[in-house]
Amino acid sequence: MILSAIEHDAVRRPAEQLRRLGFEIVVCPADNQGAVCLESIEIELDENTFLVSTMLASNLTGTIQPVDIISKMARNVGALIHTDAAQAAGKLAIDVFDLDVDYLSMSAHKFGGPQGVGALFVAAQAPKPIDLTTAEPIEKNLSGTQPAALVAAMGRAAEISHQNMERETVHSIGLISLLEERLTGSGLRVERLFPSSPTVPGAAAFILDTPSTSDLIDALNTKICVSNASACHSGLLQPSPVLSALHLAHDKQQRFLRVGVGWWLTKRDIDEAVAVFAAASSKVRLATGELHR
Known part of the structure; x- marks a missing residue:
């Protein structure tokens, strides 16, 4: 797996857990403009790369990352691509087809919604999260009732953000x-x-x-x-x-x-x-x- 050195802990910590499970985690440095170094990603990408993860915008500096370019690079070796869009959702017009990502995650509180709820986009052809784990089935660790009010509030916040x-x-x-x-x-x-x-x-x-x-x-x-x-x-x-x-x-x-x-x-x-x-x-x-x- 490849990720950038400027990722949020929401990505860094799961990656470290996967490292302990035997995954090879490659961390690519940032360039002098606050973005992940594309040359480093290109060097590290090969047929063994399973997933590339890079944020869409930095939570510390707001710098927009070249996710569309990285996704093309990942496609060339058959790797999946995830982007953490928490800092960008509600502030940038996001099109998952233009970005060509397999997974995109966001958090409602970043665009005026309630805390405690978010969303994960999964492309139709991409493996579903439940298919990517060899541990206990995900259903065993989820509550039986979805937070309908939070989900509805997140959807409404997204509508308002898009309109304005x-x-x-x-x-x-x-x-x-x-x-x-x-x-x-x-x-x-x-x-x-x-x-x-x-x-x-x-x-x-x-x-x-x-x-x-x-x-x-x-x-x-x-x-x-x-x-x-x-x-x-x-x-x-x-x-x-x-x-x-x-x-x-x-x-x-x-x-x-x-x-x-x-x-x-x-x-x-x-x-x-x-x-x-x-x-x-x-x-x-x-x-x-x-x-x-």
Whole structure:
């Protein structure tokens, strides 16, 4: 199996379990634009490759991955292809036929639906998940009642996202650009990661001129919801494996910040957030003695 070094734990951890069962797991590095290295995948692909898995968009940086190109490469050796579309669903127009994938997974809460429910697309010609396991039949591990309300809510959220996608794309791109502009104008030196790479609307990653974004987030005092890691890595002290895979030095990892904006925010919200950011940054720099230096 081949996967990229920037995959979410939802893919990384099952792959590690499969490694313990005897599968050979090949992890391909990222390039200098925040995407999986296509040359590395091409080198590793051969007739023994069973499955290639790569996310459609990075959960940390929003960078869109070349899944359509990777699927063509996988087809050439007869491998199956899975894409984790959790970060892209509801933000990008997704066509499983254009992507030519066998499996596509998504999570409802990423596009305005409820937590605790998601979907897996399985192509007609692809083996069904129940056919891919030699362990206990999947039916033995599933509850007998499907969460009908959650499924219905997910479907409705998908409908609404699809109907408003064009308008929300313009809105989200405008807000993230405004945020970057206002942060820079407030005296905070901000470096946007992979500025030339295509990203999902409203998602961006920054390196801030602050001693530590963990301290900055604490100083925000829950007034703004931002993150310097994926949710499953929040609170951990060790370096993020994904940030390391993106070739970020430890110093930049300490100053990394990911931001998401969307329909729930206005330009006024951005201005208010920047004011809070600036005040929190001054507080952190004062606490560390940086302002005196």
